[in-house]
Amino acid sequence: MPKPKLIKRGLLREAKRYYSNLPYHNYNHALKILKNAELIMKRLHKKFNRDVVEQAILFHDAGYHLNHKKKGFKNKEELAAKIVKKILTKLNYSSKHIKKVMKCIIATNINSKPKSIEEKIVRAADVASMKESYKDFLMDTKKLIKEYEKLYNIKVDVNKWKKSQEKIIKRYLRQRIKLSKNYYNKKGKSNFHERVKRNLEKYAKAQI
Numbered sequence: 001m002p003k004p005k006l007i008k009r010g011l012l013r014e015a016k017r018y019y020s021n022l023p024y025h026n027y028n029h030a031l032k033i034l035k036n037a038e039l040i041m042k043r044l045h046k047k048f049n050r051d052v053v054e055q056a057i058l059f060h061d062a063g064y065h066l067n068h069k070k071k072g073f074k075n076k077e078e079l080a081a082k083i084v085k086k087i088l089t090k091l092n093y094s095s096k097h098i099k100k101v102m103k104c105i106i107a108t109n110i111n112s113k114p115k116s117i118e119e120k121i122v123r124a125a126d127v128a129s130m131k132e133s134y135k136d137f138l139m140d141t142k143k144l145i146k147e148y149e150k151l152y153n154i155k156v157d158v159n160k161w162k163k164s165q166e167k168i169i170k171r172y173l174r175q176r177i178k179l180s181k182n183y184y185n186k187k188g189k190s191n192f193h194e195r196v197k198r199n200l201e202k203y204a205k206a207q208i
Contacts, residue, residue: 014087018062023143025064033057037125048117056104056122059084077109124177131195134202169200
């Protein structure tokens with residue numbers, strides 16, 4: 001759950017202003033990813049900056065409902081990073097701290113390669129939901145379809161969507177974010193990858 005320091009700083013309230021009522025990328029999603037991060041951080045034995053992680057996650061999808069291209073950004077992560085820079089600057093955080101938070105947000109882009117421990121935690125927390133139960137996995141998929149239709153005012157071809165999502169998920173599966181041995185089973189395989197593969201296999205056969 002969000003830490004008291006975040007609430008004291010007013011960051012929860014600030015973040016909420018930049019989220020809309022999208023089916024998936026909304027304020028509750030940000031809080032869910034914070035919970036994912038908390039579970040990850042509890043199992044780590046490495047030093048990391050908790051404030052950087054929590055602040056990055058809280059704002060990682062801020063402004064998702066906005067047209068990032070019209071605002072001059074390559075992707076939605078860059079827009080969110082700009083938003084958090086504005087907020088943290090107003091709250092008198094150091095430029096060094098702000099840059100770390102921004103890099104963590106950028107690290108959630110599928111084409112990014114997280115480097116610092118904080119970036120890896122944020123990236124891992126953001127994709128952690130893909131390994132949940134298939135029921136939750138499918139529910140999230142349906143929310144994403146509704147969201148895409150709402151954002152772009154089009155009707156989604158479900159079959160094309162499935163193929164596109166399968167490619168995206170497989171790209172994530174080709175990535176390895178090594179944080180702790182706790183995330184590997186007795187055979188040395190990634191628990192995350194094994195669970196996501198099972199969900200993907202069911203998804204490929206499902207009728208949405």
